[in-house]
Amino acid sequence: MTENEPQKYARSKEIYQRIRCMRCTHRIDLEKDQKEAYCPACGLGWVITWVTPDIPMVLRRIMPNIPK
Amino acid sequence: MRQVAYVDLTNRKVTIKPIPEDLLRKFLGGRGIGSYLLYNHTTKGIHPLSPENPLIFSPGLMTGQFANAMGRCHVNGKSPDTGKYGDSNIGGAFGAELMYAGLQALVITGKAAKPTYLFIDNDKIQLRDASKLWGKDTFQTQLGVWDELQDPDVKVACIGEAGEHQVGFACILHQLKRSAGRTGQGALMGSKNLKAVAVRGSQSLPVKDPQKLLEITRRQYEYIRRTKIFEITKRWSNLFAWVVNNEREGIVVRNHRANFYPEGYGHLDVDIFLDKYSEKMLACQQCAMHCEHRYEVKEGPYKGLKGEGPEWIAPLHFGALVGNIHWDVILASFEKTNRFGIDASTFGLYLAWLMDIYDRGLIGKEQTGGIDFNFGSAEAMVKLPELINKDEGIGKVISHGADEAIRQLGDKTGEFLYRCGRGLTQEAVNDRILRATCLGDQTSNRGNDHLRGRCNLEFMGLPAEVLSKIIGRPTNPDPYAWDTKAFFAMWQQNLNTMSDCLGLCKFWTQWFAPDLFGFEQPLEVINAVTGWNMTKDELWEASERVWNMEKMFNVRDGEDRRHDTPPKIFFEPIKEGARKGLCLEPDKWNALLDEYYDLRGWDRNGIPKPETLKRLKLDKEPSHII
Ligand code: SF4
Ligand SMILES: [Zn+2]
Numbered sequence: 001m002t003e004n005e006p007q008k009y010a011r012s013k014e015i016y017q018r019i020r021c022m023r024c025t026h027r028i029d030l031e032k033d034q035k036e037a038y039c040p041a042c043g044l045g046w047v048i049t050w051v052t053p054d055i056p057m058v059l060r061r062i063m064p065n066i067p068k
Numbered sequence: 069m070r071q072v073a074y075v076d077l078t079n080r081k082v083t084i085k086p087i088p089e090d091l092l093r094k095f096l097g098g099r100g101i102g103s104y105l106l107y108n109h110t111t112k113g114i115h116p117l118s119p120e121n122p123l124i125f126s127p128g129l130m131t132g133q134f135a136n137a138m139g140r141c142h143v144n145g146k147s148p149d150t151g152k153y154g155d156s157n158i159g160g161a162f163g164a165e166l167m168y169a170g171l172q173a174l175v176i177t178g179k180a181a182k183p184t185y186l187f188i189d190n191d192k193i194q195l196r197d198a199s200k201l202w203g204k205d206t207f208q209t210q211l212g213v214w215d216e217l218q219d220p221d222v223k224v225a226c227i228g229e230a231g232e233h234q235v236g237f238a239c240i241l242h243q244l245k246r247s248a249g250r251t252g253q254g255a256l257m258g259s260k261n262l263k264a265v266a267v268r269g270s271q272s273l274p275v276k277d278p279q280k281l282l283e284i285t286r287r288q289y290e291y292i293r294r295t296k297i298f299e300i301t302k303r304w305s306n307l308f309a310w311v312v313n314n315e316r317e318g319i320v321v322r323n324h325r326a327n328f329y330p331e332g333y334g335h336l337d338v339d340i341f342l343d344k345y346s347e348k349m350l351a352c353q354q355c356a357m358h359c360e361h362r363y364e365v366k367e368g369p370y371k372g373l374k375g376e377g378p379e380w381i382a383p384l385h386f387g388a389l390v391g392n393i394h395w396d397v398i399l400a401s402f403e404k405t406n407r408f409g410i411d412a413s414t415f416g417l418y419l420a421w422l423m424d425i426y427d428r429g430l431i432g433k434e435q436t437g438g439i440d441f442n443f444g445s446a447e448a449m450v451k452l453p454e455l456i457n458k459d460e461g462i463g464k465v466i467s468h469g470a471d472e473a474i475r476q477l478g479d480k481t482g483e484f485l486y487r488c489g490r491g492l493t494q495e496a497v498n499d500r501i502l503r504a505t506c507l508g509d510q511t512s513n514r515g516n517d518h519l520r521g522r523c524n525l526e527f528m529g530l531p532a533e534v535l536s537k538i539i540g541r542p543t544n545p546d547p548y549a550w551d552t553k554a555f556f557a558m559w560q561q562n563l564n565t566m567s568d569c570l571g572l573c574k575f576w577t578q579w580f581a582p583d584l585f586g587f588e589q590p591l592e593v594i595n596a597v598t599g600w601n602m603t604k605d606e607l608w609e610a611s612e613r614v615w616n617m618e619k620m621f622n623v624r625d626g627e628d629r630r631h632d633t634p635p636k637i638f639f640e641p642i643k644e645g646a647r648k649g650l651c652l653e654p655d656k657w658n659a660l661l662d663e664y665y666d667l668r669g670w671d672r673n674g675i676p677k678p679e680t681l682k683r684l685k686l687d688k689e690p691s692h693i694i
Contacts, residue, residue, distance in 0.1 A: 022315030023646055025529020049339050051300050058311055059337050066333045 016054045019046065022061070030056055038062075070097075070172035072105070072694055073193060075186060077260055078119060078178030082193045087172055091693055093600060093610075094685065096569035097129030098163075099155060100614040101173050102144035106153075107617055108690040109175060112624045116148040116252075117234060117259040119179040125166060125225070125265065126173040128571015132164030132273055132353070135285050135593045136292065137573040139164050139353035146621075148259070149236045149252035149414070149469075150491040152631075153513045153621045156248035157568055158225065158240065159352040165223040168269025180261040185213065185226075188267045198263040203229060205407045205457075206241040213266045226264035227254045228409025233459035234258045235467040237414035241406060244376040245360070246352070249411035250492070251514050276599035284592050288585075289356060297581040298357060302349060305359040306575065307338045309380035313497065316527060317645045319384055320496035322391045322443050323424035323484060324637055327498045328645055329388035336383045341395055350376065352573065359575060363399060370396045375403040385416025389496040390423055391443030397450070404453035417486075417493040418466045418473075419452055425481045435477065437461040489633040490515035490622075500638035501650045502526055502547045507660055508557035510634045513618035519574065523560045525582055526553075538578055538586065550656050554663035562611040566590065569614060613684040616668075616676050620689065629674040632661060 017030045019037065026041035030048065034056070038045045045062030069086040076082075087101070095104045102124045109122045123145045130138040141163025147154025166174065169188050176186070183198040201212045209226040224242065231238040231254035238254030239247040248254075257263075275281050292298055300308055313319050317328040329336075345365060351358035365373040378386075378398065386398040405412040425431050426441035433439070437455070439462070441448045455463025466473045470491065474482035486494040492515025499506040499516070508521025525535060527547045536543045539559050544552045560579065563586070567574050570590050577585045587604050594602055622631070634652060641651045665672060669680030681687040 020529060022312060023317075025527070027529075051303055055296055055299055057300065057304070057308060057338075058315065059339060060311065060333050061315060061330075063330055063333065066330050068331065 017056060019048065019056050019058055021046070022058055036062060071170055072101075072173040072175060073171050073188070075174065075176045075193060075195070076178045077176065077180040077184060077195070077262065080180075080195055084191070084193075085694055087694055092129065092172070093602070095614060095617070096566075096610050097131065097172055098126050098140070098142040098571050099144070099157070099565060099568035100129075100610065100617075101569075102126040102142045102155060103153075103614055103617045103621065104689075105173060105175055105694070106144045106146070106155075107621050107624075108692055108694075109177070110146060110621075114146060116146045116151055116154070116256060119260065120177060121146045121256060121259075123176045123253065123256050123260065123262070124173060125163075125176075127163035127167045127171075129172075129569060130590070130593055130597060131571030132167035133275070133593065133597055134281060135354065135597075136288050137352075137355045137357065137576040138571045138593065139355060140568070140571045140573060141166065142568055143240060143248040143253045145253050145256045147251035147253075147514065148234065148255040149250070150515055152490050152515065152625065152627065153618050154251035154253060154256075155514055155618075156239070156250055156253055157519070158242055158246055158248045159573065160223070160242045160246035161353040162223045162225050162242045162246070162267065163571060164353045165267040165269045167273060168271050169267050170269065170271050174265070176260060176262065176265075178260065183261050183263050185262065185264040185266060187217065187222075188265070188269075190269055190271060201226075201263045202232065205229065206409045207244065207407055209264055210243075213264055217266065217268075219268065222266045222268045224264050224266045226409070227257050227262075228407065229457045229459075230408050230410045230467075231255060231258035232263075233457075233467065235410065235456055235459070236469050237411045237418075237467075238409055239411040241409050245406045247406065247409075247411070249413055250517070252411070254409050254411075273597075275597050277596045281593065281596040284596055288589055288592075292576065292584065293356065295581065295583050297584065301357050301359045301575060304338060304342070305349075305361055305377075306380045307341065307378075307383070310336075310383045311338060313380070313384070314388065317642075317647050318498045318501060318527070319388055320420075320498055321388045323389065323420040324486065325424075326644070327642060327647065331391075332383070332387055332393050335393040336387050336395065336398075341378075345395060345399065355573060355576075357573075357575060365396050365399055368396050370400040373400060373403055375399065375406065377406070378402055381413050381416070384496050385413055385420075386449065389416050389420045390449065392446070392449060393444065394446065397446045401449040401453060404450065404457075408453055408457035410453055410456055413495065414493055415453065415456070417496065419448065420496070421481075421485045422452075422462065422466070423448065424484045425477065428484070430481050431477055435462060435465070486635040486637055488516035488635055489631040490627075492516055494635045497522075498642070498647075499634065500652045501642070501647050503550050503660065504553035504556035504560070505547075506634060506638070506652065507553060507664055508560050511557070511632050511661075511664065512561070513615070513622060516634070520564050521557060521561050522579075523556055524579060526556065528582065530582060534582065538582055548650065550660055554660055554667055557664060558667050561615060562608060563587065565611040565614050566607060569611065570594070609684065613686060616680065616684055616686055617689070619670075619676060620681075620686065623675055627674075629661070629672070632674055
């Protein structure tokens with residue numbers, strides 16, 4: 001499978017230490033093991049877990065008053 | 069040569085015929101040959117539970133080959149749930165085993181005089197007595213068949229009691245959770261007194277260029293295993309879709325009371341499931357991604373419970389949709405639906421409806437048999453599968469068609485049961501906010517359907533040039549924009565049709581992530597296996613043909629534009645949250661539908677034009693070639 005442009009894009013920019021803001025889809029760069037991050041575009045904060053040492057995933061948003 | 073077996077249960081007759089290669093090239097396998105056979109072996113207006121309605125199993129064209137994620141099997145039959153075109157796709161190892169037994173398709177008609185199961189042992193097909201299996205759940209049934217045949221390697225697809233009772237949303241189950249879920253194929257199987265199909269196959273599959281196939285498979289595997297989505301899926305399964313859709317406020321909470329479920333925070337987070345319940349990961353045949361959890365509940369009231377799954381639909385349809393925040397209750401209820409052979413997805417939708425109308429005071433404990441049906445009630449979640457399974461009480465009320473349920477519970481309750489134009493219960497996704505996705509889902513031939521028309525790439529924020537390159541035309545990446553979305557939806561539907569025809573899992577395709585398989589990679593596999601030198605255009609056209617074949621089935625029964633209408637609530641503005649005010653605007657929706665029909669070569673009533681049928685070589689259908 002040769003890499004065409006979409007695949008190159010996904011590899012170069014998405015695979016390491018980066019999440020997508022789930023609300024506005026802005027990409028957010030992370031430091032290794034970072035546990036929280038705020039979106040520079042919409043301001044929403046995200047709780048992060050690491051699937052592998054290089055692949056972060058959003059667990060949920062940061063929400064001070066979680067409804068019961 | 070590939071073969072189709074016809075089993076007439078009424079007359080206990082088995083006929084095996086070869087499938088001409090040019091027919092396979094036109095319709096491929098799986099969903100393609102399945103929809104051809106369904107159209108050709110039914111007539112207008114046939115009753116879904118009549119003996120004449122065939123139940124068709126058809127592995128994909130590449131199922132069982134030494135190729136990545138080519139392991140799936142399709143099931144076709146007019147839907148007992150909707151009375152329209154019906155089908156479902158099943159993973160595991162059943163499809164490959166049918167191929168190893170020499171069968172590209174199995175068409176079952178008639179009705180057995182007493183409970184029966186089929187045993188396909190390579191080229192021998194036996195009808196065997198299933199009296200001892202009748203009344204057993206799907207797990208016991210598979211064990212029972214293994215025991216009787218003294219062979220635990222036999223692959224079994226079967227129904228539970230729900231199928232025996234012809235519950236409208238009964239599924240056909242294989243292993244612990246691989247199921248042909250939506251559209252009620254389990255009810256069709258039950259109506260034939262057919263408890264199970266067991267297969268043992270040991271034939272090899274011919275390959276035109278084995279060296280080339282080996283090289284392609286290795287190269288594609290080496291590529292895919294380095295993708296981010298592969299790493300995520302093999303650890304999380306598709307549970308990430310639960311997070312993504314919740315966070316983008318694209319789910320349905322408590323039967324459309326909200327679209328975002330923070331109440332689940334600290335309870336339904338994926339890491340809690342992984343830490344507390346997931347034991348290991350399992351795979352379908354031919355798949356290295358192994359996306360399925362084996363779980364165990366180690367404490368609490370459900371201690372000792374083991375099962376497989378759950379996919380994202382579990383925290384969605386058994387969590388947010390019904391107002392529950394407990395993983396163990398989800399697993400307990402989910403396991404029961406699998407064990408009893410009830411489609412988990414549809415189950416959650418009916419449960420949410422009952423909870424909603426209970427909450428509104430439209431039904432009470434007299435109707436529920438004393439069971440608490442408040443949102444989040446664990447009692448309702450674990451007891452309702454049992455009542456459906458036994459066809460008793462409130463379980464019976466909801467099991468024989470939505471219209472019948474509404475008739476029994478009162479017209480007013482019908483306002484809160486959300487169904488698409490084809491009458492299928494609406495999945496718990498808030499499709500009104502995504503244009504291509506809504507169009508793709510709502511125009512799906514079996515009813516609203518994320519597995520046919522959901523455009524996941526629509527809400528990934530991909531740069532326009534990247535998305536356009538994938539779709540093959542300029543495409544607007546803004547999920548709320550209306551332009552360019554008709555072709556996007558059609559592209560997605562064709563890609564997914566191709567997957568279902570080949571036996572390819574969609575988790576390996578651009579349905580799932582932008583850097584996975586498009587049309588080109590499966591095409592390489594087809595050509596190495598068959599030597600057809602098929603082009604991408606031909607593969608695209610075959611997918612289009614299959615989509616139109618399914619459409620013709622519905623059109624023959626009187627379907628038109630009305631059936632492409634989403635549930636009414638999608639035209640109402642969202643009341644709160646980040647997407648507040650968004651909805652489908654009727655004029656824009658209608659213009660989008662017109663554009664889609666034009667692209668498909670259909671008239672403004674949604675009917676394929678004669679020239680379209682001619683172009684796709686469907687103008688002579690039914691052709692009765694096999
Ligand atoms: S990705 Fe999952 S569902 Fe798909 S073939 Fe692999 S194990 Fe089966
Ligand atoms: Zn943002």
